[in-house]
Amino acid sequence: MMEAAVEAGIKNENLKIALEPETASIFCRLLPVEKMIEGGGMTSFKPGSVYMVLDAGGGTIDITVHEVLSDGKLKELHKASGGAWGGTQVDEAYRQF
Template sequence: MEDVMFVLTVPAIWRDSTKEFMREAAINAGIPSRRITLALEPEAASFMCQNIPIEKLPSGKGFTISKSGTRYLIADIGGGTGDFTIHKKQKNGTLKEISKASGGAYGGINVDRKFVEFLQRVMGENAVKQLKEEATI
């Protein structure tokens, strides 16, 4: 395990104490502390987008976000949270954070909940309850 580095991605909006909890959980799982790096999810997504090989893209042209001076929005929408930030690609290849990461409980679970609430208003609670009982998912 000496040649392995573990990168744990965490939502940008998490408090430092929550991020530290993740690090401690990884250590408790047997990963050596010196082999753990935490990365914010929007930054990890940005890095990935800039480093996708051109042959993996349908157009074969690459992304314009890899060009110096380009500004772009990273929208990282997961199950529970949505994190948003704006980056600018610098001339020296680094990223500048134009807008501090922000977000909230905008993930898929919350979208699902709001959709069910909408269906209950439109169809009634009994119809949605029956639909849930009959669903084979």
């Protein structure tokens, strides 16, 4: 993937490659999901929050669990993992049934 990006003209120093469940977790950490008591607005996960991201795709399901640390960084509690249990596998099991 890195070679293809470089061939496409993306400079190596501007390129980061990460696993999809991990990048989804980082994105979800910044989503406004908890209501604030004052002001009626929204805020992202607070330090100490633990959350799980489940990526249920066509071929696979991937899961990762992170905790938000006091400095705003994330601690990986469960390494990104999964298996071939996605929607296409469910479709095939249904057809066989």
